[in-house]
Amino acid sequence: MLKTGLLGLRVLRLLLATMAISLVSDGAGAEGISIAAASDLKFALDEIITAFKQTHPKDEVTVSYGSSGKFFTQVQQGAPYDLFFSADKELTTELAAKGFAGSAVIGYGCGRLALWSASLKPADLTLDFLTNNAITHIAIANPAHAPYGKRAKEALQASGKWQSLEAKLVYGESISETAQFVQTGNAQVGIIALALALSPALSSKGSYWLIPKSLHSPLEQALIVTKRAEKKPLAHRFASYIGTAPARALLSRYGFEEPSACTSTKAQKAN
Amino acid sequence: MGLSDGDIQALWLSLQLASTVTLLLLLIGTPIAWWLARSCSRWTLPLAAVVALPLVLPPSVLGFYALLAMGPNGPLGQLTVTLGLAPLAFSFAGLVLASVFYSLPFMVQPLQNAFESIGERPLEIAATLRASPLDAFFSVVVPLTWPGFITASILTFAHTLGEFGVVLMIGGNIPGVTRVASVQIYDHVEALEYADAHRLALVMLLFCFSVLLAVYAFKPEPNRLGGEHDGD
Numbered sequence: 001m002l003k004t005g006l007l008g009l010r011v012l013r014l015l016l017a018t019m020a021i022s023l024v025s026d027g028a029g030a031e032g033i034s035i036a037a038a039s040d041l042k043f044a045l046d047e048i049i050t051a052f053k054q055t056h057p058k059d060e061v062t063v064s065y066g067s068s069g070k071f072f073t074q075v076q077q078g079a080p081y082d083l084f085f086s087a088d089k090e091l092t093t094e095l096a097a098k099g100f101a102g103s104a105v106i107g108y109g110c111g112r113l114a115l116w117s118a119s120l121k122p123a124d125l126t127l128d129f130l131t132n133n134a135i136t137h138i139a140i141a142n143p144a145h146a147p148y149g150k151r152a153k154e155a156l157q158a159s160g161k162w163q164s165l166e167a168k169l170v171y172g173e174s175i176s177e178t179a180q181f182v183q184t185g186n187a188q189v190g191i192i193a194l195a196l197a198l199s200p201a202l203s204s205k206g207s208y209w210l211i212p213k214s215l216h217s218p219l220e221q222a223l224i225v226t227k228r229a230e231k232k233p234l235a236h237r238f239a240s241y242i243g244t245a246p247a248r249a250l251l252s253r254y255g256f257e258e259p260s261a262c263t264s265t266k267a268q269k270a271n
Numbered sequence: 272m273g274l275s276d277g278d279i280q281a282l283w284l285s286l287q288l289a290s291t292v293t294l295l296l297l298l299i300g301t302p303i304a305w306w307l308a309r310s311c312s313r314w315t316l317p318l319a320a321v322v323a324l325p326l327v328l329p330p331s332v333l334g335f336y337a338l339l340a341m342g343p344n345g346p347l348g349q350l351t352v353t354l355g356l357a358p359l360a361f362s363f364a365g366l367v368l369a370s371v372f373y374s375l376p377f378m379v380q381p382l383q384n385a386f387e388s389i390g391e392r393p394l395e396i397a398a399t400l401r402a403s404p405l406d407a408f409f410s411v412v413v414p415l416t417w418p419g420f421i422t423a424s425i426l427t428f429a430h431t432l433g434e435f436g437v438v439l440m441i442g443g444n445i446p447g448v449t450r451v452a453s454v455q456i457y458d459h460v461e462a463l464e465y466a467d468a469h470r471l472a473l474v475m476l477l478f479c480f481s482v483l484l485a486v487y488a489f490k491p492e493p494n495r496l497g498g499e500h501d502g503d
Binding site for chain 2: 067069070072073119136137169171180184185186187
């Protein structure tokens with residue numbers, strides 16, 4: 001038993017080493033930074049990087065999108081990311097507490113949930129309509145680990161619909177896979193990030209309804225410069241660029257509210 | 272082992288999926304392998320290449336096309352609507368269909384090798400004894416090539432157990448329907464539940480190791496085989 005356990009561990013270590021090597025080769029080149037970012041940032045951050053490069057033409061910025069939980073693990077395993085944008089602020093706070101951060105935890109926005117469909121009439125996009133028999137599959141991100149999935153579950157529970165809808169739910173591994181399920185029509189409707197509903201890929205193909213944020217705890221999002229990039233000026237420059245007006249405008253265009261919007265709902269909830 | 276109910280459900284589902292796919296592929300893969308081994312048609316090469324595709328194709332490619340094809344605008348989606356069947360995405364039937372394609376080479380290639388290894392001679396003799404082709408297949412070819420059937424079935428079964436990418440892309444992760452063991456492990460890892468991931472991963476590791484050990488330990492011995500048949 002012990003031997004097999006060790007073998008498993010060794011295989012895991014080898015796997016992580018390979019992963020790290022492959023990340024080095026696509027990630028950090030000679031000069032520049034590499035970013036790990038939550039999938040809900042896909043479109044907003046791409047545009048922010050384009051804008052950043054216009055004022056910093058010599059700087060190289062590469063970005064990998066994925067689930068915040070996966071990056072959380074990879075950063076601890078020494079993955080070569082200089083910045084980590086997490087869809088869940090708690091993950092960055094925990095990394096900082098464990099000594100993996102090279103900066104303070106910087107809030108960059110507050111995410112919102114949207115009910116999105118490619119086929120339903122906009123008038124039918126309400127939580128009440130989800131119980132209708134015309135809807136056989138509802139996609140949400142996996143509440144076990146995806147921040148948007150957790151909040152979607154909370155919203156359905158708060159509206160008293162979780163139990164009646166549970167049999168219709170299908171779970172995407174990330175918020176972008178959840179959107180794929182709906183975009184391809186395999187699920188008629190889904191609860192996705194507003195940032196994706198507003199993206200060029202989805203906004204022209206369907207319609208959305210904003211889920212009231214009173215129904216779920218806030219989707220507080222934050223970034224850190226990682227420990228390995230503590231002394232990289234470019235990493236800190238990019239982190240502070242996120243707070244500038246052009247970057248804020250792009251984030252807000254993709255539905256990310258000011259970080260303060262999260263704390264204010266939290267305060268309301270506490271009262 | 273301390274596996275949770277969810278883990279056991281996922282393991283059981285994996286076993287059901289692997290058995291269903293193995294049985295179906297025995298039915299589908301045998302004629303394909305036979306044709307590939309015997310035919311001189313110029314279509315054998317393209318077909319052999321198509322059969323081998325899942326070996327080299329990333330599961331994401333297969334999953335992507337499956338997701339599109341099963342959607343309401345895809346050919347499979349429209350077919351299920353026309354036939355009045357339930358949509359394939361997020362269903363066990365959908366996983367079976369995708370897995371049949373995904374594991375096809377693991378059934379066809381060992382069978383094809385087995386069929387090729389017996390040569391023409393036994394069939395010619397069967398023909399002189401006026402055995403119909405079907406009769407010759409079941410009373411001559413199958414007894415001569417049964418180790419090939421065992422290897423092919425075990426490999427297909429094990430490969431389907433190990434399926435992950437395609438299931439993730441078309442399954443929708445529904446407990447008891449599409450949440451197989453590999454996906455359950457991934458979810459444990461994603462949720463940072465490493466102890467749970469370790470337990471289930473270890474079960475899979477031991478199981479797959481035993482299966483492969485069985486395949487390698489299994490050396491077809493035609494003489495002993497003949498002896499067994501004499502004893503029957």
